[in-house]
Amino acid sequence: MRYLPLTPDDRSEMLAKIGAASIDDLFIDVPEAARLTGPIRDLPDHASELSVERHFKSLSAQNTVAGDVPFFLGAGAYRHHVPASVDHLIQRGEFLTAYTPYQPEIAQGTLQMLFEFQSQVARLFGCDVANASMYDGSTACWEAVSMAARVTKKRKAILSSGLHPHYVSVTRTMAKFTRDQIVHRDPTLAAATDIDDLIDAVDDETSCVVVQYPDILGRIGDLSKLAKAVHAKGALLVAVVTEPVALGAITSPGEMGADIVVGEGQSIGVGLQFGGPYVGLFACQAKFVRQMPGRLCGETVDATGKRGFVLTLSTREQHIRREKATSNICTNSGLCALAFSIHMTLLGERGLRELAALNHALACQAADRLAQLPGVELINDSFFNEFTLRLPKEARPVVQALAERDVLGGVSLGRLYADNADLQNGLIVAVTETTTAEDIEALASALKEALA
Structure with a gap:
């Protein structure tokens, strides 16, 4: 039985309320060339399960496997x-079936894992606090820009030329809906980073400067001087880390003055995939914690004095009034965060x-x-x-x-x-x-x- 909660009159009333002539108007941001006008061509109307399996196996055989x-x-x-133990542990039933701790008092294992994950990310990034993860590095980057605007009450974000172009694209896309001004240019094939240029560009209207570390060309810059210049203008320094293994060898961004550090955690515990799922990392200094998106798990004691874990902060729209939410990020990447945490624990x-x-x-x-x-x-x-x-x-x-x-x-x-x-x-x-x-x-x- 199909579930159809809305009548045609209901839909018409809703469309009129938001000023749309038809449902198709809701997809106007999708490029016309990408919209379907009918069934997908060259696909049969139906096929047996066996034939579908064989077809997709033949397609996958065309791939060159990384290993x-x-x-x-x-x-x-x-x-x-x-390590093989990572995959073994994340497939245990108590982890694999756990979704999200809406009732934290009965999800102590999930909360403890997220607490450990947050502790590892905070230490890795050199920050005071980290959240329970985000979708991926690019969306975490945008959330940092949005958070900086809330903190500084400014709307101009300067993106380093060394920032991954996919992260730039996501940030530009989201900024269209918030009217944040995004300043960015392509990198040059040179040994020097653009840190001096960023220092010259930051002004009193700047909410944040976003710099990748190491950057898209692999270059490593000293962020300390940049942090001082950014702070002198009342802005925040956002550092993006796409390769967290690097922080086992180089100084963490937080130690050099970054206010918000975000990144992609795929390198640790999460194998290469065709675009995901990956795990976004997000950390900041303690004074900005109430503007941090997502969720924060904390440690406490129960009525008998035993150690326990709780959702300390949930600044998302499912937990508080929508207008007060810092983000519409609906969940953390729990299973990938678990894989990250297990691998990091094994490494030490x-x-x-x-x-x-x-x-x-x-x-x-x-x-x-x-x-x-x-x-x-x-x-x-x-x-x-x-x-x-x-x-x-x-x-x-x-x-x-x-x-x-x-x-x-x-x-x-x-x-x-x-x-x-x-x-x-x-x-x-x-x-x-x-x-x-x-x-x-x-x-x-x-x-x-x-x-x-």
């Missing part, structure tokens, strides 16, 4: 080794530092080897496990040529900045602990052939 070939893709999503501080050192050493080995190739220039003066090369020709066809040689050789800047002619020869190369010396040599050999 099967030398793999150097990064730019916001990284291949790390995830020493393990994370050792993992970071291994990543950096292998990246240095790869950078030195590739920079020896004729016409190839290493852009970076500093990097963690990701760096940018300038090739003597456009990078996109080179990446394709490498793939045809069974080497996934990196992410071309032309893929990320299709309209910027100055970046078409740039290639971002990521190296992790899963990379071997043989993989590096295979990339060097294949790249030499592709450039010949």
Whole structure:
């Protein structure tokens, strides 16, 4: 039996109330080319379960699996080794079926896990407090910009040229509905970050400056000077971390004065997926906690003095009046947050530092080897496990040529900045602990052939 709670008259009344002529008007922001005018072409009206399984298996067989070939893709999503125990533990029934603690008094295990997760993220980012996670890094970035506007009562956000273009795109999309002014320009293929330019750009109307650390080209800048300049103008410094393993080797953004630190937690505990699910990380300094989106789990004691956990802060529309909510984020990425927390617990501080050192050493080995190739220039003066090369020709066809040689050789800047002619020869190369010396040599050999 279909559930149809609204009559045609009900729908007409609702549309009239919001000023829409038809339901189609609600989808006007979807580009016309992306809208369907009928059934999807080339699909049968029906098929058996067996034939559908066979069809999709044939499609999946066309993919090149990351673990099967030398793999150097990064730019916001990284291949790390995830211990088998992570997957085993997150599939336990008490974790896998737990959704969200609407009745926290009977969800103590879920709350304790989120409390531990928050503690790990706060320490990793160098902040006082972290929330119970968000959808992913890009939406966490926008939430930080929105939070900065609430704190400062200003509406101008300056985004570093080194911020991942996907994060920029999400921020621009959301800012259309809040009327925040977004200031951003593309990066240049240079060793220096744009920190000095950001310092010059910040003014009295600025709500925040958003900077990625390390940035999209893998460059690492000292945020301390930027933080002082931003604070002098009454603005906030937002740092974005897309590779949290880096913080096992470099100073955390919070220690350098960042007010809000956000990022993508996929590198720790969450394997590469086709776009997700991933886990957004969000932390800030204590004085801003009441403007933080999402939820915050806290530790307390019960009536008998026993340790317990509660939802300390829930500033979302499901818990308080909609006009008072800081965000409409509806849930945390609980299962991915659990995977992150388990992996981080298995590593411990020493393990994370050792993992970071291994990543950096292998990246240095790869950078030195590739920079020896004729016409190839290493852009970076500093990097963690990701760096940018300038090739003597456009990078996109080179990446394709490498793939045809069974080497996934990196992410071309032309893929990320299709309209910027100055970046078409740039290639971002990521190296992790899963990379071997043989993989590096295979990339060097294949790249030499592709450039010949």
